[in-house]
Amino acid sequence: MKKYLLNKFINYFNLIYKKGLSYGLSGNASIFEKNKVYITPSGFPKEGITLRDLIKIRLNERVELLNKASKEADFHLWIYKNFENIKTIFHAHSFFTNIYFSKRKKIPEDEVLKKENILIISKKNWKEKIKSKIKSKTKLVHVKDHGSFSFGKSPDEAFSILDHFENLCRFELLKSEGLKIKEAQTLIKEIYFNRDTKREFSKNLLWFIEEVGEWLQAIRKGSKEEIKNETADVFAWFLTICNLQSIDLEEVFKEKYFPLCPKCKKSPCHCHNT
Numbered sequence: 001m002k003k004y005l006l007n008k009f010i011n012y013f014n015l016i017y018k019k020g021l022s023y024g025l026s027g028n029a030s031i032f033e034k035n036k037v038y039i040t041p042s043g044f045p046k047e048g049i050t051l052r053d054l055i056k057i058r059l060n061e062r063v064e065l066l067n068k069a070s071k072e073a074d075f076h077l078w079i080y081k082n083f084e085n086i087k088t089i090f091h092a093h094s095f096f097t098n099i100y101f102s103k104r105k106k107i108p109e110d111e112v113l114k115k116e117n118i119l120i121i122s123k124k125n126w127k128e129k130i131k132s133k134i135k136s137k138t139k140l141v142h143v144k145d146h147g148s149f150s151f152g153k154s155p156d157e158a159f160s161i162l163d164h165f166e167n168l169c170r171f172e173l174l175k176s177e178g179l180k181i182k183e184a185q186t187l188i189k190e191i192y193f194n195r196d197t198k199r200e201f202s203k204n205l206l207w208f209i210e211e212v213g214e215w216l217q218a219i220r221k222g223s224k225e226e227i228k229n230e231t232a233d234v235f236a237w238f239l240t241i242c243n244l245q246s247i248d249l250e251e252v253f254k255e256k257y258f259p260l261c262p263k264c265k266k267s268p269c270h271c272h273n274t
Helices: 002-018 073-082 095-103 126-133 155-177 181-197 201-221 224-244 249-257
Strands: 028-033 036-039 055-058 088-092 118-121 140-143 147-152
Touching: 002 028, 002 088, 002 155, 028 073, 036 073, 055 073, 073 126, 088 155, 095 147, 095 155, 095 181, 118 126, 126 140, 140 155, 147 155, 155 181, 181 224, 181 249, 201 224, 224 249
Parallel strands: 118 140
Antiparallel strands: 028 036, 028 088, 036 055, 088 147, 140 147
């Protein structure tokens, strides 16, 4: 049973990176089972982590002696010692959640996650602040500029809370500000990247070219609604091509075209017509 639970924990932790909820060396996680805590290592590429990579700690062990464990191991142990209902902790740097709280103070909520389940704090002395404010009903803590901690009685619950809150923040952000290029590209990656990588790149490119053809046909003979729909399809497939080529469209566009014409260095452009 223990191995099954640990494997489930590993699968959900890796899913955090596959879905873009965290990246690179950032993030950590732990699971509490029979007076032992299994925690991710420090300074270790997190995506693709295996069961063998986990660090095992006794609940009352002196964390400072375990330099291989996550630097936040002391916080994880404190949570398990003080909240019997928490058995899994995931810490991630979710894209839309981080953006949302860099601009907004209002806590997004719905029937699943309500305000009383969520704690938002600033980064300075964040551990002490959490310890003084957290309650048994707290399901998620977001530390501004440091990411989110989700708490659950199982890996399934902890992951679902983290993923659900990311979607809440994304919805509120897009509703108030609209969709920017980087956010659109991230959205397309989350939805289609796993499927698109299973095809040869040339097949994805042919899909894109076909969509461009349908867009041109709509411009020639279609209605306004058809043109709008085909334009959205072309943009989505173009973002897919960028994702498959590891191109950050917003960044390369800014590098070349922001804030002036790349040729004449003026705005509006003063280049001679060719």
